[in-house]
Amino acid sequence: MKLGFASASVCKVNNRTGNALFVYNDKMWCLGGFKSWVNASNMLNSVWSSEDGVNWTLEADSTKGFLNIYDMEVVATEDAVYLFGGVVYGEEGTTVSDKIYRSTDCINWEEIETPETFTARRHIIGVAQGNSAWLFGGFTTPTH
Numbered sequence: 001m002k003l004g005f006a007s008a009s010v011c012k013v014n015n016r017t018g019n020a021l022f023v024y025n026d027k028m029w030c031l032g033g034f035k036s037w038v039n040a041s042n043m044l045n046s047v048w049s050s051e052d053g054v055n056w057t058l059e060a061d062s063t064k065g066f067l068n069i070y071d072m073e074v075v076a077t078e079d080a081v082y083l084f085g086g087v088v089y090g091e092e093g094t095t096v097s098d099k100i101y102r103s104t105d106c107i108n109w110e111e112i113e114t115p116e117t118f119t120a121r122r123h124i125i126g127v128a129q130g131n132s133a134w135l136f137g138g139f140t141t142p143t144h
Contacts (some may be wrong), residue, residue, distance in 0.1 A: 009109050013048050013056050018070030024081050027051055030107045032069045032086070043068040043089055065101055065109030071122035072097070075133040080104050082112075082133055085121045087142050094142040096120040 013021075021031025030048040039105030045062035072086025083101040087094050098120035101109040128134075 006080060013050075016044055018087070019044065020072055020074040020083070022074045022076050022081065024076040028053055028075075029081075030056070031074075031106065032072060034070050038070070038087075038089055038094065040068075040089065043070075049106070052073075058121055060107045063109055065103070065106060065111065066099075069097065072127040073124040073135065073138075075126040075128045075135075077131045077133065079131060081106055083109065084118070084126060084133075084135060085124050085138065087122045089138055096140060109118045114131060 013019075013030045016030070016033035019030055021030050023029070028050045031046070033044050034042045035044060036042050037079050045067050046058060047060045047063055048056045049059050050056045057141070066083075066088070068089040069086045070089070073084045075084070077141055081090065081103045083103075085099070086097050088097050097116060098118060100112050100114050100118065102112050103109045118135075119140060121140050122142070124138040125136045126133055
């Protein structure tokens with residue numbers, strides 16, 4: 001196992017809280033989150049990728065499909081990437097999301113139909129097995 005550490009001076013991946021880090025198509029990806037504390041100017045919507053975990057490339061200034069999200073879970077299958085829940089910061093504060101999004105390029109995301117059994121939550125733990133996602137736990141309120 002190779003252990004590496006991304007340098008904060010190399011990219012803005014280290015300077016985030018509540019972001020999603022995942023592997024898809026042989027690249028590491030980082031999206032969402034915020035810096036310092038949650039408010040409109042601290043939301044991070046950029047998408048970064050890396051082939052080695054040290055050198056990161058800005059892929060997009062924002063995702064196409066959602067904005068201002070943190071504490072979500074992203075699970076990558078062989079065919080696509082899925083984003084579950086999280087907290088969305090909007091004009092009226094924060095709300096826990098009950099939405100599920102799908103992407104094949106980690107930049108363009110489409111909302112997909114949410115099963116009735118999925119409730120709005122954040123801090124979910126998720127894993128993929130083949131082309132299935134398994135979700136565990138999470139909180140249903142925007143704060144602890």
